[in-house]
Amino acid sequence: MLKHTRMSDPELFDIVAEELDRQEHNIEMIASESTESEELLELSGCVFANKTTEGYPGARFQAGSQVADKMERLGIERAKALYGADHANLQPYSGSTANYSVYAAVLKPGDPVLGMRLDHGGHLTHGSPANFMSKFFNFHSYGLNSETELIDYDELEAIAEKHRPRLLIAGGSAYPRLIDYGRMAKIARSVGGLLMVDMAHVAGLVAAGVVPSPVPHADFVTSSTTKTLCGPRGGLALCRAEHAKALDKGVFPGAVSSIHLNIMAAKTWLFKHAAGTEFKALMEQVVKNAKALASELSNLGFRVISGGTDNHIVLLDLRSKGITGSLFQDALEYVGITVNKNMIPADPEKPSVTSGVRIGTTSVSQRGLKEAEICQIADIMNQVAAAPKDEAALNRCKAEAMELIKPFPLYPKGPLN
Numbered sequence: 015m016l017k018h019t020r021m022s023d024p025e026l027f028d029i030v031a032e033e034l035d036r037q038e039h040n041i042e043m044i045a046s047e048s049t050e051s052e053e054l055l056e057l058s059g060c061v062f063a064n065k066t067t068e069g070y071p072g073a074r075f076q077a078g079s080q081v082a083d084k085m086e087r088l089g090i091e092r093a094k095a096l097y098g099a100d101h102a103n104l105q106p107y108s109g110s111t112a113n114y115s116v117y118a119a120v121l122k123p124g125d126p127v128l129g130m131r132l133d134h135g136g137h138l139t140h141g142s143p144a145n146f147m148s149k150f151f152n153f154h155s156y157g158l159n160s161e162t163e164l165i166d167y168d169e170l171e172a173i174a175e176k177h178r179p180r181l182l183i184a185g186g187s188a189y190p191r192l193i194d195y196g197r198m199a200k201i202a203r204s205v206g207g208l209l210m211v212d213m214a215h216v217a218g219l220v221a222a223g224v225v226p227s228p229v230p231h232a233d234f235v236t237s238s239t240t241k242t243l244c245g246p247r248g249g250l251a252l253c254r255a256e257h258a259k260a261l262d263k264g265v266f267p268g269a270v271s272s273i274h275l276n277i278m279a280a281k282t283w284l285f286k287h288a289a290g291t292e293f294k295a296l297m298e299q300v301v302k303n304a305k306a307l308a309s310e311l312s313n314l315g316f317r318v319i320s321g322g323t324d325n326h327i328v329l330l331d332l333r334s335k336g337i338t339g340s341l342f343q344d345a346l347e348y349v350g351i352t353v354n355k356n357m358i359p360a361d362p363e364k365p366s367v368t369s370g371v372r373i374g375t376t377s378v379s380q381r382g383l384k385e386a387e388i389c390q391i392a393d394i395m396n397q398v399a400a401a402p403k404d405e406a407a408l409n410r411c412k413a414e415a416m417e418l419i420k421p422f423p424l425y426p427k428g429p430l431n
C-alpha cells in the first residue's frame with residue numbers, strides 16, 4: 015500500500031497505515047459508510063486525476079479530452095442501465111453537489127421548496143437553516159407522524175397545498191422505512207411542482223432491486239455513490255428526458271467546474287459491478303442484517319424508532335436505556351464499534367448530545383457478517399448500554415468485539431498493494 019509515499023513521506027504513510035489498522039480492527043456501523051473495493055481505490059488514484067476538463071463529451075472547454083469523453087459516455091450508459099433512467103449526470107462531486115445541481119437547474123431565488131425535517135431523518139441540504147441554500151430558497155418542512163414515526167403523508171399533502179412548492183424533496187439520511195414515491199409524485203404534481211428524490215442512503219438497495227426504485231416516479235433522483243452503493247466518494251444525478259438539458263446546465267456550469275475524472279472512472283466501474291449478482295446478494299444481506307439487528311435490540315429492551323427497518327438503517331431511541339446518544343457513541347467507539355449519535359423525532363437533547371444513535375449494516379455485511387454475528391453485536395451493544403462508564407466492563411466488550419471481527423478481514427483478497 016502506498017509504496018511511493020512510504021519512501022517520500024513516512025510520517026504521512028504511518029498515519030494512513032494507522033487508519034487502515036483502525037478500520038481492520040473496528041466494527042464499522044455508521045450508516046453512510048462502506049468499504050471501497052481494491053478496484054475503486056485503484057481507479058480513484060488513476061491517471062485521469064491529471065486531466066482537467068469541463069463541459070460534456072464532444073463539447074469540452076479543454077483540449078485532449080477525447081479519452082475522457084469515451085469514459086464519461088461509458089459511465090453514463092452504465093448508470094442509465096443500472097437504474098433504468100432516461101438521463102444520467104456523473105459530474106456531481108457528492109450527493110450534496112447533486113442536490114445543489116438540481117436546485118440550480120429548476121429553482122429561482124425565493125422559490126418554495128418542501129423537504130423532510132433534519133431531526134425527523136431529512137438531510138442538511140434539504141432545507142436546514144444551517145445550510146447556505148436556506149438563504150436562497152424558501153424552504154418548508156414535513157415530518158413524521160408522532161405515533162407511527164413514519165412520514166405523515168396527509169400532513170405533507172396539507173403543507174404542500176399551503177406552500178405549493180416548486181420542488182418537493184423525498185429521501186433523507188436517517189429514515190429506516192420505505193418511502194411512497196408514487197404518492198409523493200402525485201402530491202408534487204397536484205401543486206404544480208416537481209419531485210426530487212435524494213436516494214443517497216438507499217442507492218445500492220435500489221440498484222439491486224431490494225427496495226423500490228424512485229426512478230419511475232421522480233423528475234430528478236440524486237445520490238452519493240458511497241453509502242449502500244459501496245462506491246467512491248462522489249455524486250450522481252438522474253432525471254427524466256425532458257429535464258436532461260436543465261440538469262446538465264445545473265450541474266455544469268451551475269454547481270461544478272472541472273470534473274474529478276479519476277472518481278468518475280471509479281463510478282464507471284461501480285455501475286457495472288452493482289448490476290451483478292454478487293452485489294445483489296450483498297444488498298439482500300444488508301437488509302437481512304438490519305432487520306436482525308432491529309429485532310435483537312428490541313428484544314434486549316432498546317426502543318427502535320418506527321418499530322423496525324426496511325433498509326440498512328436502525329435508529330434507536332436510547333431513553334429506555336437511560337443514556338444519551340453521545341455517551342453511547344463514545345462508549346461503543348471505545349469497544350471498537352462505530353455508530354453515530356443522531357437526533358430522533360421530538361428529541362429533547364441538543365444535536366451535539368441527542369437521544370438516539372443511527373446504526374447501519376452495509377460495511378459489516380461487506381465483510382461477511384451475517385445474522386448470527388449481528389445478534390452478537392446487539393448483545394455487546396446491550397452490555398455497553400448497561401455500563402457505558404465502567405472501564406472493566408467496556409474492556410471485556412472490546413475483547414469480545416475484536417474476537418468477533420477477526421475472522422472477517424476488511425480486504426479478504428489480501429493486503430492492499
Ligand code: DSN
Pocket residue numbers: 045046137187
Ligand atoms: N449525510 C451524512 C450521513 O448520512 O451520514 C453524510 O453522508
